[in-house]
Amino acid sequence: MPIWNREAECAAPAARQKLQLERLQKAVERVYSRVPFYRQKLDQAGVTPDSISSLKDVAKLPFTTKYELRETYPYGLLACDRSELVEIHTSSGTTGTPVVGAYTEADIDMWSEVMARTLSMAGCEKGDTVQNGYGYGLFTGGLGVHYGARRIGANIIPISAGNTRRQLMIMRDFGTTLLTCTPSYSLFLAEAALEEGIDFRELPLKAGCFGAEPWSENMRIEIESKLNINAHDIYGLTELIGPGVAAECECKDGLHFNEDYFYPEIINPETGEVLADGEKGELIITSLEREGSPLLRYRTRDITFLMREPCSCGRTSVRIHRLLGRTDDMMIIRGVNCFPSQIENVLMRIEGTQPHYQIVIDRGATHLDEIEIQVEVEEALFSDVTRAMEQLRKRIHDELKSELGISAHIKLVEPRTIARSEGKAQRIIDKRSL
Amino acid sequence: MIIKQISIFMENTSGRLADVTALLARAGINLRAISIADTTDFGILRMVADQPDEAVKLLRESGFTARETDVIGVEVPDHPGELARIMALFRDEGVSIEYLYASLEHKVDKAVIVIKVDDISAGLAMLEKHGFATIPSF
Ligand SMILES: [Zn+2]
Numbered sequence: 415m416p417i418w419n420r421e422a423e424c425a426a427p428a429a430r431q432k433l434q435l436e437r438l439q440k441a442v443e444r445v446y447s448r449v450p451f452y453r454q455k456l457d458q459a460g461v462t463p464d465s466i467s468s469l470k471d472v473a474k475l476p477f478t479t480k481y482e483l484r485e486t487y488p489y490g491l492l493a494c495d496r497s498e499l500v501e502i503h504t505s506s507g508t509t510g511t512p513v514v515g516a517y518t519e520a521d522i523d524m525w526s527e528v529m530a531r532t533l534s535m536a537g538c539e540k541g542d543t544v545q546n547g548y549g550y551g552l553f554t555g556g557l558g559v560h561y562g563a564r565r566i567g568a569n570i571i572p573i574s575a576g577n578t579r580r581q582l583m584i585m586r587d588f589g590t591t592l593l594t595c596t597p598s599y600s601l602f603l604a605e606a607a608l609e610e611g612i613d614f615r616e617l618p619l620k621a622g623c624f625g626a627e628p629w630s631e632n633m634r635i636e637i638e639s640k641l642n643i644n645a646h647d648i649y650g651l652t653e654l655i656g657p658g659v660a661a662e663c664e665c666k667d668g669l670h671f672n673e674d675y676f677y678p679e680i681i682n683p684e685t686g687e688v689l690a691d692g693e694k695g696e697l698i699i700t701s702l703e704r705e706g707s708p709l710l711r712y713r714t715r716d717i718t719f720l721m722r723e724p725c726s727c728g729r730t731s732v733r734i735h736r737l738l739g740r741t742d743d744m745m746i747i748r749g750v751n752c753f754p755s756q757i758e759n760v761l762m763r764i765e766g767t768q769p770h771y772q773i774v775i776d777r778g779a780t781h782l783d784e785i786e787i788q789v790e791v792e793e794a795l796f797s798d799v800t801r802a803m804e805q806l807r808k809r810i811h812d813e814l815k816s817e818l819g820i821s822a823h824i825k826l827v828e829p830r831t832i833a834r835s836e837g838k839a840q841r842i843i844d845k846r847s848l
Numbered sequence: 849m850i851i852k853q854i855s856i857f858m859e860n861t862s863g864r865l866a867d868v869t870a871l872l873a874r875a876g877i878n879l880r881a882i883s884i885a886d887t888t889d890f891g892i893l894r895m896v897a898d899q900p901d902e903a904v905k906l907l908r909e910s911g912f913t914a915r916e917t918d919v920i921g922v923e924v925p926d927h928p929g930e931l932a933r934i935m936a937l938f939r940d941e942g943v944s945i946e947y948l949y950a951s952l953e954h955k956v957d958k959a960v961i962v963i964k965v966d967d968i969s970a971g972l973a974m975l976e977k978h979g980f981a982t983i984p985s986f
Binding site: 791792793796798799800801803804825826827828829830831 | 853855857858859885887889890892894911912913915917946947964
């Protein structure tokens, strides 16, 4: 597999750390001198740019939250003159005010670099045809992939999201070799292809970069077999740049973090304390080279851990584990941290499909946390033999117990009995009065 | 002969059985035999109807998890010892029964037993060999 920037991606850790420290010092200096919001925050924390003399000093810096990004909408965090801006993106803003990303020419240049690295990890080279099924527009997915593919010199089909039949027709007729879209859309395409009589084994499609929504290892297996490709997980967020923050190489064992541009830390989301490599917690990112919208210690709310062991691809960058969940939906049951994604994995493993489910947490008469998992019985799970249904229930129970260490009551329920809001099921109902 | 049984997943909440039977009644589907297996949380409703394909389609459209299952319907003379004779046969020939139930209809001198076995072709062959009449529908 190609490595886009061997010098940066395979750098000796000491050399990279030196570069990171230089860039961190400049980044703090930049926001301190140019962004009143950050000057005030740093003053309150008793930190000046001179306080940063080693990478460890990053922990002295205050966190930045999504709430603060909304409060400063639209230009409150801008760290350059408006005349230097060449592009604006915003997050979808499902809960009110959107989050803004402002890009200078240098920001777009850096974005192209990190996305070229990302696509190369999936095997993209000049001569490849990239079907870009991410939405073009304010959403960062479409243009992020576009810039990376341009940098590589690949042939881009900027088809954007939706219009499934046309996606399939173009994929077949133009010989797409690399697909970029959300993981769920790739499975949607696979199903539609079946109806259209298109066989993925006869197409030159070899790989896909999937992100912008959480997905599981089981879903990867499903995508890879249905589309006959290698499926790579990519990670990014509008607040930092869009896609291009981290991505999986061919080893698919964690996502290589572009840490020369984005400095990662893992913290305990409740105390803010920095955790060691390998410990699960909230991912915190500081941008090291952004000019338009730099951020100090941004709280992503994504749960993962850092993997610093060497990767056999040759890259030396730290990796993050595939996302384990969000701090918003982390559950603490009898003192054990767990995430809906772990429950989803178990359910996927059992029947190869993900049934609708709901987690109900309550305190019983014993005052201990009790967890009930309601699973909708779709046809794939249904048997006319009672014993088979009881075995299904026991299997879910036992596998959850080995995965989470928690004994849950499994309740099989009829389809469509779990309430959905806007098509999405509410996953967790916490009845504990804490 | 194979009978298409309709199997439905149901939660043990009051009124679900009324919902199912009312739905089928409105569509003019006639039930021949019915049985419920229940556990603490859920039940499985099994029935034989005169239009199984239509019944399953209707149930699915109404949001039920339903499917057709192959079962054997065997006609037996309605007097003591007949069921025991069939059961002995299954035991002696080593054909496992998953479950069974009897028809709702009262036919003169005859009863219909609905039997789900793990190996349906072996079950059918065995019954035919011993002179029992298996029926395609009733
Ligand atoms: Zn690697």
